Every structure is written in structure tokens, then in C-alpha cells.
Amino acid sequence: MMATANSIPDVTPSSAPAAVELLVMVASMPPNQLETLLSRLSETFATDRMLIAVPDAPADTHPTLRIIATPATKASWTLTAADFANSAELARKNDARAILMLGPEAASLTSTSLHDLANAILSSNTDLAIPLYQLPPYAGLVNSAILYPLTRALFAQSVRFPLAIDLGLSVRMAERLAAAANRFVALHQGDAIIWPVDEASTAGYSIHEVEVGPRTLPHPVEFDLNAILALVAGSLFADIDIKAAFWQRARPLTSARTPIPQPPMTEAAADIAPMLDSFRLAYTNLREIWSLVLPPNSLLGLKRLSSTDAAAFRMPDNLWARIVFDFLLAYRLRTINRGHLLGALTPLYLAWVASHINITASGTNSEHHIEAVAAAFEADKPYLVSRWRWPDRFNP
Amino acid sequence: MRYIFASIIQTDTSQSAQPVTIDSSSIWHHMSDALYQSLYRVLSLLIAILPGILAFFVALVVFTVVGMIISALLRRGLTWVKFDNRLTRYQVSTEWTPTHSPTELVARASFWGCVLLGLVIGVSAFDASYATGTTLPLTLLPYLTHAVGAILLLVAGNLIARFLARTVLIGAVNAQLHYARFLALGVKWLVLVVTAAMILDHLQIGGHVVELAFGILFGGIVLTLALAVGLGSRDLVSRSLESRAERTSERGVTPPPTGTTGASDKIRHF
Numbered sequence: 163m164m165a166t167a168n169s170i171p172d173v174t175p176s177s178a179p180a181a182v183e184l185l186v187m188v189a190s191m192p193p194n195q196l197e198t199l200l201s202r203l204s205e206t207f208a209t210d211r212m213l214i215a216v217p218d219a220p221a222d223t224h225p226t227l228r229i230i231a232t233p234a235t236k237a238s239w240t241l242t243a244a245d246f247a248n249s250a251e252l253a254r255k256n257d258a259r260a261i262l263m264l265g266p267e268a269a270s271l272t273s274t275s276l277h278d279l280a281n282a283i284l285s286s287n288t289d290l291a292i293p294l295y296q297l298p299p300y301a302g303l304v305n306s307a308i309l310y311p312l313t314r315a316l317f318a319q320s321v322r323f324p325l326a327i328d329l330g331l332s333v334r335m336a337e338r339l340a341a342a343a344n345r346f347v348a349l350h351q352g353d354a355i356i357w358p359v360d361e362a363s364t365a366g367y368s369i370h371e372v373e374v375g376p377r378t379l380p381h382p383v384e385f386d387l388n389a390i391l392a393l394v395a396g397s398l399f400a401d402i403d404i405k406a407a408f409w410q411r412a413r414p415l416t417s418a419r420t421p422i423p424q425p426p427m428t429e430a431a432a433d434i435a436p437m438l439d440s441f442r443l444a445y446t447n448l449r450e451i452w453s454l455v456l457p458p459n460s461l462l463g464l465k466r467l468s469s470t471d472a473a474a475f476r477m478p479d480n481l482w483a484r485i486v487f488d489f490l491l492a493y494r495l496r497t498i499n500r501g502h503l504l505g506a507l508t509p510l511y512l513a514w515v516a517s518h519i520n521i522t523a524s525g526t527n528s529e530h531h532i533e534a535v536a537a538a539f540e541a542d543k544p545y546l547v548s549r550w551r552w553p554d555r556f557n558p
Numbered sequence: 559m560r561y562i563f564a565s566i567i568q569t570d571t572s573q574s575a576q577p578v579t580i581d582s583s584s585i586w587h588h589m590s591d592a593l594y595q596s597l598y599r600v601l602s603l604l605i606a607i608l609p610g611i612l613a614f615f616v617a618l619v620v621f622t623v624v625g626m627i628i629s630a631l632l633r634r635g636l637t638w639v640k641f642d643n644r645l646t647r648y649q650v651s652t653e654w655t656p657t658h659s660p661t662e663l664v665a666r667a668s669f670w671g672c673v674l675l676g677l678v679i680g681v682s683a684f685d686a687s688y689a690t691g692t693t694l695p696l697t698l699l700p701y702l703t704h705a706v707g708a709i710l711l712l713v714a715g716n717l718i719a720r721f722l723a724r725t726v727l728i729g730a731v732n733a734q735l736h737y738a739r740f741l742a743l744g745v746k747w748l749v750l751v752v753t754a755a756m757i758l759d760h761l762q763i764g765g766h767v768v769e770l771a772f773g774i775l776f777g778g779i780v781l782t783l784a785l786a787v788g789l790g791s792r793d794l795v796s797r798s799l800e801s802r803a804e805r806t807s808e809r810g811v812t813p814p815p816t817g818t819t820g821a822s823d824k825i826r827h828f
Contacts, residue, residue: 499724
């Protein structure tokens, strides 16, 4: 998406430049979007103290901006290990004070959003500025179902988008992320996912959530939901496994969050029939595999769900929390092959999506439901900790 | 008169008893000779094989014990150096995700490696003992050595069959194929049939009959699966292709990845 770790050219500006205060790392994007973004950046920040790194440097349309080219790498819909490694290296070379990482489709962010993200780092002691997007009700559902509740319950961080694609980083945060990223880059896994919130929590760095309003989210390169879900959930599960010593100690939530205000639903609810078909088909065929992972109570809950009508289809929040925790435990214990495990999670996730759509269609605010799900995860955390420590005592 | 009769009877009796006594002792003598020779041969064979059998079991037991010790030491050592954590951190491939932890795998592999080594050495010792011992043919020996390979083939075949069946089942369910279980079962039996054929071939049982039977059976299963999928889901496949073609024509040459599986376009998973 941005650049490889060791292929960044040296920056040699023509005239004696001012010290770089802000390094902006821009993802690969179409020329028109890049033009819009550069215009916004030039309006928002002092151009002499800003250095912009782009994979494909445009023609000299912005002479006031200091732009350096970084060779484009494999396109990705999210920030990857190679991006973090590159940003830290560039920041080190240019002695930058703060780094602003902007993902694909960042041109949809307003000037105010860009300013707030960078300013959170420049004008305070914040190490990680993470955006709070205002998305349509049925967007970013994997984030709402798994990433946000798990991060909130385990790392006690109420960051709504843990896998945000725009970030503000302090230098030490960038170094920390680069250290995590370099392990993957060294193994030629530059497209691996890094979890900034988990890293910041473990390091004890300060995190600040910045409201950035609506944003166009890029489409994943991978077409298949199963593959992306396995990739993202597997990456998060692995990160949780590595940081087990940290999150097992009980911590109160740093700050209670208020749900993002959302406009009332004006359009008809999405069609949940294909998702329910998928879930019912999976219940018929994958019950044996699920029974290796899930306790009888969860299986009973799924049995009830499989015979529920589409209109009345509701997955209880505590059941979903228990399912995710049990899959996380099975991932850790390697109860079955991890590829199989994450594949078997997809139909259950689709069942949750169907339930979420039904709940929001019945008048409940989408964000309120997501907060309730996150609260269910928090309430069930003792179960996870117990089974993590003594898995044999709690065999399903 | 009485004496004469008595003498006749005595004579007759003695005359008739004489050859009977001689015959019985001769038969018994021959029988006992034969029995002694048989017993001698059996005991000789047993004595010739016994050291080999003893060597086989001693090698197996010794290497099993050595394997247990090495396995325990490795398990403790790797746990102490946090091998699992390090490997997870520097994981080379995310595709290969075994069911057990790397430490457990290394420990088990070392144990079973030792057991296998014990088996091989035991069989070699048995073979050497046989070669220097009796001249009697021992046709079971080749089977004994091949049996080890056959058992390994059986175990590997079963593991691969189970793994592939599960992979196909999950993939097919996620692709919303209604014949997912049937497909997984077909794949499982295909692998098991291949395994069985390989085992029989390895044991040199059946010869060409096995090859022929395997070809017919394997071809039959593939044909059955092809017919079942082709005929049974013709409508499903055509609908799938049509909808894909429609999406392609509507949105350009390559369909944009919406991340949805058949659900409405309003839904964005990522």
C-alpha cells in the first residue's frame, strides 16, 4: 500500500528546509483523490513544517508542499506492518514530531478531521490518536461484532474502531508499532495486520479518540468474506494470545463511551434471508465441529436459533459473547485446526449480523445495540480468564 | 495231559506274545524318535528365533524409554525457554496451524521417532538373528518389516482424510452448497481408498487385482461425485454464474469486493 521497509529514498530538499513537525504517510489512491487530499493538507497545516510521503508522487501541482515518493507495495484496504515500519523509519530520518497515517479513500476526510487527528498528537501528550468514524448503520459489521467488543473487554479501551485506517502517532508510538511490525516484515509478511490499540494499551501509552465524521471506507482486496474474516479475527486472536499476561489482570474501563449519534433509519432493512440460510445450513452440517468448541448451553442456544423464524430471529448478546470467547479459547488451545476454526466462525457471525439487522429494524439504535454487545463481552470476561488459565476444568 | 495242554497254551501264549512285545516297543520307539526330532526342530527354531524376538522387544522397550525421557526433557526445556511464544511471535507461516502447540508437537515427534527407531533396530536385530539361525523359511519376516510402513501409511491416510473432509465441509458450507456433507464424505472416502490401495500395494497383497480394483473404485467415486454435483445442482450453478455475470456487467470488468455473501449491498462487513 505505501512502501517497503528498506526502499525509502533519502530526502534531499533543494533549499534548507524547516524541521519536519508532521510526517503525513498517504496510502496509494487514484490521482484525483490524491489531488483533493493534498489540497486539504495544504489548507490545514503549515506546509513548510510538513512532509508528505506518497507512493506515487504527483506532478508538481503543489510546489509549496514537500512531497517525497515512496514505492508502492501490495495494495491493502487497511494499514499493514510494512506501513508502520516505513512510517517509523521516515519519522526517524526526518526527525518528525508526529505522524499522520492516512489510508485509502482518505480524501473523504474533512480538513477539520485531518487537523484534529494531527493536533491530538502535536498539542497534547497523546500517543495514539484514533478516529471515530460516522458510518452507515450496516457498515463495519465485523468491527462492531468482534473487534470492538473484544478490544473493549480485554484491553479496557473503548475505542470504537480498533482497526482504523487513519491514525495519528507520536514518535514513540510509531517506534513501538514499528518494532511489532518489523517482526512480520523480516519474515516477508509485510501485509500482516498490526493492532495499534492493543500495543498502546500494553505499553501504557495514552490514546485519544477523535470524531472525524463520515468517511468512505475502502473495499477489501479479497472478495471472499470467509478469507477476510479468518485473516482479521485470526490476527486479533493471535495478538490477544501474545498479550495474555496483560489483559488477564482485571482493569476497569478507562472511560464510559456514549454511543455515536446516528440518524434515524430511513431506508428498508437489509435482506437477512441469505445469512439465515447460511446459518441454518451450517447448523445442519457443522454441528459436530461446533460441539468441539462450544459448551452445551451455547449449542442449545444455536439449536433454538436455527428453528426461529426470520422475523423473530434474535441472537442473545451473552450467547454471542460466549461464542466468540469459546472460539478464542479454541484458537489458543488449538482444539481443532485454526483454519477450520475460523472458517466455522463465519456462519455464526452471519447469524449475529442477521440478528443485529432485525434488532435495528425493530427501532433499536444500532449503536445502542453494539454497546449492549460490548457490555455483554465485559460481563463475561471472568469466564474467558478462568478458562484461559485452567482450560481442563471448564471443558465443554 | 493237563501238563501237555498247559504247555501248549503256554507255548502258544509265549509264541504269540513274543512278536507283539517286539512290535509295540518298535512303534513306540519310532514314534518317540519322531516326536523327539519334531520337538528338537521346534525347540531349535524357537531357540534360533528367541534371541531375535528378545532383541526386538529389548530394542523397542529401550528406545521407548529413551523416547519418553527425551520427550519429557524437550517438553520441559521448550516450556522453560517459552518456545511456543517465540514461535508465535516469529511465526514463519500462518497457513500451517497444527492442532497441538509446537512444544507438544516437538515432544511427541521425538517420542514417536524413538519408538520408530526402536522398531527398525528391533526388526534388523530379528532379521540378523534369523539369517544366522535356522535354515527354515520364515515368510512372515518381510510382512513384519512392511507392516510398520503400512501402519504409518494407515495413520497418515486417516489423518489426511479427516483433515481434507473437514476442510471441504467448512468450505462448502460457507459457499452455501447444500451437498456439503456429501462432498466431504466423498473426499474422505477417496483418500481412504487411495490409502487402502497404497497399503495393500506396500504389503504386496493382491498384485494387479488391487490396482485394477482401485482404478475402478476411484474412478467410480469421482464419476459419482461429478454426476451428483453436475446433475443435482445444475440450476444452482447456472444461477450462480448468471448472477456473477450480471454483477460484472453492471459494475465493470471485475466485480468490486463488497465483502458480502449473497446479502444485500447495504451490508458492509469491513
